Amino acid sequence: MKRLHPAISSRVRLGLTGSAAALAVLSIYPQPVLAQTTLPSVPQLNFQTSGPARGPGIGDWYTTATSASTVRRHEFFVNITANDIARAGGSIVVNVRDAESGGPEAGTQFDEVSGGVLGTGGADPDPTRFQLIGPDGNTISSQIVPAGSPNGTVITFPAVSTPGVYIITSETGAQPIFGDANLALNDDDNGFVIEVPGVPDLLIGQFRGTFQNNVSPFPQPSVNFFFLVGPGTTNLFLRNFDLDNDGTVQYTSPTGAQRAGTVSGAGVWNGGGDLNNGGDTLSGLNPIADAGRWQISLLGYGSAFNNQSLLQANEGTDTNVPLLDRIPEQGGNVEITPSPDPPLRVGNALCNIFTVTNRFFTSDIINLGLNPATDPNFTTQFRDASGQTPLTDTDGDGRVDTGILRAREARNLTLCVTPNPGAPQQYRTQIVGTSFLDARLRQQAGVTEPPTQILLNKTDDFGPTGAAGFRIVKRITDVTRGGATLSGVNFNTVVDDPNSTDDNAPGWSQIPLLGVLALDASNPVRSGDEVTYTVYFLSDGSAPALDTSICDPIPGGTTFVLNSLQLKLGNATPGSIGNFFTPLAPLPENNSCPNQTNPNGATIVNLGTVSNTAGSNFGFVRFRVRVN
Structure with missing residues (x-):
């Protein structure tokens, strides 16, 4: 027993010329995420990695x-935007300076070898491995600095030219690198500096690692670290380890x-914790107002000790976010790219698909606009990927936006353009995207330079007279059982679809939309019944519909009746047409079918150009199936 519902898909070029709906990346300006070129940037702080012993x-x-740590290495990050790459001449290089564990470099960075006095060096220095990991999570380069390497050794990673957040990892000791548990090669602390030459203001920070004051007592009354919280965050878990109270x-x-936070003792976490547990929970955050730059202040830090300590910031309880040792003045890493898919036809609007990608390590909201902002000849609206639901202002700044994008999330959206009466045949604009997080960080830092703008060129060509319009409406127009029409169903009536306005257009007066939407569950079809489907079409835009094609997949549980496919165009008599594709048969290129695997067969009717002139701008495609 089956209950049939019609389904249909189509493709139409909507009166566009060959250059229609072209999307191209233009540029990004002004300067993006800026903070520091080296890590650490505070001269009295030392970042180092310890061996497992x-x-x-x-x-x-x-x-x-x-x-009990599940991460047995230190991790640092460099945020690289497309604008950074352009400013650097097309690529960026990351170096690690003083990469060996052999002693101090010019009195600025310190290593503790075999537990020796800070900065004095010692025998049997440990090897260290550094890796550069790309935004996709793949390792770009892995370099080992052998034990006994010269003091001040510098390693250089291959140049990178793709935007995103890059991770630099460090592991000290022969055990994690070679599987060698020799105590003398696993008991050192290796201090080093990460630097990016040639680009003076990238955002660099520490995902997982330690810090240590080089002098005691520390010359400043406090040490401040910073971390970034994306919109939508309501809870934080903040930890410190081994601050010795x-x-x-x-x-x-x-x-x-x-x-006020809690302070950790020797070799334990804060909040009354132990070696592996402890921390401060901050709950009830405002998901918009509390997004941006947070600060952790260590007041009176280093007055009586100079051993390593550790800070950790988490969104929720386990989503680690990196620490910065300098105030970040900008943030975010956004990309807007065109879609290879053709524009959608929604009513009289062309809806061009574009993709917004958040390449940053926190969530973000991308505010959207146009340049120029308005054009009296066209009505524009940003909508979701389907072209149906308008975007709204979710962050309260008066501009529509993407809503919250998770870290590394990409989302398809549309810009829908409707020509007003008398509009020219071509519409040109730029899609402008700005990061909520970027704007918030600039505001906090007192930076007057406007937020980074991500631009995308967009051109719509509506043809010589305007925008095409093409509507399709599908109905069941007959069911026969034993050669007679199924009783209890009136197929010669016009039924309105409450979920669509396509069947209410005035142009349908030329061809009544006879048929039913679906059969009632109380009167289902049976095996052997033949069902006739009719797909009505109407070209009612201000320009002809070009390159028009209608695909109708054969419903599951039915079989196409050979030689039943017919086409009626305008007032002409319906005629037979042959484009049926058997189940699993390859479909032609650029077809309009929703499932390219063609599981149950499909009919495809290429209509070519359908006039928008009354009398020849309508018709139907009709075929029959037999219930299995």
Whole structure:
């Protein structure tokens, strides 16, 4: 027992010329995410990685063998935007300076070898491995600095030319690198500097790692670290490890609200924790107002010690976000790209598909606009990927936006353009995207330079007279059982579809839309019944519909009746037409069928150009199927 519902798809070029709906990346300006070129940037701080044989009491919880950390390496990041790459001449190089664990470099970076005094060096320095990982998670380069390498060794990773967040990892010790557990080659702390030459203001930070003051007492009354929180975040979990109960901890939100944190003891986490557990939970955050730059202040830091310590910021409880040692003045990493798919036809509008990608490590909201903002000849609207639902302003800044995009999320959207009466045949504009996070960070830092704009050129050619319009309406127009029409169903009536306005156009007065939408469940078809489908079409735009094609997949549980396919165009008598494709048969290129595997067969009727002149702008495609 079956209940049939009609389904249909079509393709129409909507009166576009060969250059129609062209989308092209133009440029990105002004300068994007800027912060620092080296890490660490505070001269009195040292970032270093410990070998696994070092005890957790020295502060490197991530790498020491006795901790429960699931990440056994340090991870740093460099955020590279398309504009950064352009400013650098097409590619960017990342270096690691003082990469060996052999001692201090010019008195600025320090290594502790075999537990020796800070910066004095010692025998049997450990090897260290550095890796550069691309935005796609694949390793671009892995370089090992052998034990005994000269002091001040510099490694250089291959140049990169793709936007995104790049990760630099460091592992010290022969055990993680070679599987060699020799104590003398696994008990050092290797301090180093990450730098990006040639681009003076990239955003660089630490995902997972430690920090250490080079002098004691520390010359500043406090040390401030910063982390970025994306929109939509409502809870944070903030941790510190091995601060030796030295000083106090304070958290400052983007609104300026301050909260007191807890301070960790020797070799334990804060909040009364132990070697593996502990931290401060901040809940009830405003998902918009509390998005932006947060600050962790270590007040009185380093007054009585100079061992390694660790800070960790998490969105929720386990989504680690990186730390910065300098105030970030910009943020975000956004890309807007054209779609290879043709524009959608929604009513009288052409809806061009484009993709917004958030390449950043936090969530973001991308505000959308046009340049020029308005054109009296056209009505424009940003909508979702289907071209049906208008976008709204979700962050309260008065501009429509994408809504929250998760880290590394890509979302398809549309710009729908409708020509007003008397409009010229071509519409040109630029889609403008700006990052919510970028604007918020600039505001917090007092930067007057406007947020980075991501631009995309867009051109619609509506032909010599305007936009084409093409409507399709499908009905069941007959069911026969044993050679007679199924009783209890009136197929010679016009039934309105409450979920569509396509069947209400005035042009349908030329051809009544006879038939039913579906059969009632109380009167279903049976095996052997023959069902006639009729697909009505109407070209009612201000220009002819070009390159028009209608595909109708054969419903599951039925078989196409050979030689039943007919076409009626205008007032002409219906005639037979032959474009039926058997189940699983390859479909022609550029077809309009929704399922290219063709599981149950399909009819394809290429109509070519359908006039928009009354009397010849309508017709139907009709065929029969037999219920299995």
